[in-house]
Amino acid sequence: MNKEEWEKCYARGLAFFGRISANVSHEIKNHLAVINELGGLLQDLSIMAQKKDGLDPDRVDRLAGNITAQVSQSDKIVRAFNYFSHSVDRTQTSVDLDEFAEIMVTITRRLAAVKGMELVYNQEKRQHSPVFTNPFLLEQLYHFCLEHIIAQGKSGLIISLRIAKEGTKGKLSFSCPEPVMGNIPEDDYLDLLNQELKASIECGRDKRELVLTIEPLSF
Amino acid sequence: MEKIKVLVVDDEKTFLETIVERLESRGFDVQGVASGKDCLDLMSMESFAVVVLDLKMATLSGLEVLKEIKKKWPTTQVVMLTGHASAETGIEGLSLGAFDYLIKPAQMEDLVRKIFQAAESRTALLQKRENLVNQ
Known part of the structure; x- marks a missing residue:
């Protein structure tokens, strides 16, 4: 940087x-x-x-x-x-995505609630899912996704968050029953975060899903 | 003496139910609703002397509800409840015509005092309006 x-x-x-x-x-x-x-x-x-x-x-x-x-x-x-x-304490550490998702939903649930929406961590099977990354930058990417969905959605919308591991990659998937997602508008800072975390954000399932994928950082 | 009619508006259910009960036990005629829309709907059917209004609510914000109340029922007095630590939003509410504001968590004695003051202010306003009509 x-x-x-x-x-x-x-x-x-x-x-x-x-x-x-x-x-x-x-x-x-x-x-x-x-x-x-x-x-x-x-x-x-x-x-x-x-x-x-x-x-x-x-x-x-x-x-x-x-x-x-x-x-x-x-x-x-x-x-x-x-x-x-404490996520600013270390720029690179092992982050358990399961714990991360639960924590982030807890502290950001109100952002959705004040717009009449509901944010839930909807993981069917809880599992330890570590990814070596920068936790504070990951939190900001999570926030980018959530704010984008909240801006597009309407009162009554339920936003579900799920996590997944695919090999060494970690995924955070936001999904909604309605097609409200769309692509996140261009932002220099978002590009910088994606670059730093080797991350990408993709809209899928007919605008009903937004998937944040991160690759592990190298030591 | 006629009871002062108070409407409490807050989307936090437990808070709403509790504050309604506590105000009732202090001799007010109280109703509670959980949204700005319900507040405006009820006010179009019933008259209230004082509205105790939470500023931070889902969908229709307290400030938007306040604007509507002052537009449609200008003599109804509004006491706002704000969770903000700074006085900024409370002052914004005052500029929009609110009678006063309290910062959450508020003491019941302070709220009761504000409601009485707001009701007195409304009575004075109504009296003034009646005098003008009679003139």
């Missing part, structure tokens, strides 16, 4: 990191808002119980369960975000 390419990579990478961070912090804030209301409702019930009837144990149990579920979802997002944050 020359100096100009490196500067572009730095600027676009930072913008991408900021977008994901803002998205994740919004999602955590939403969970905190729900926990705040559920906790407040428990306090309301407690105050009412002191004034008249006792507490309904089933009701309290349901509310406590709801709080636990919100905490569990927040924890999942924070763990995924931690993985994402």
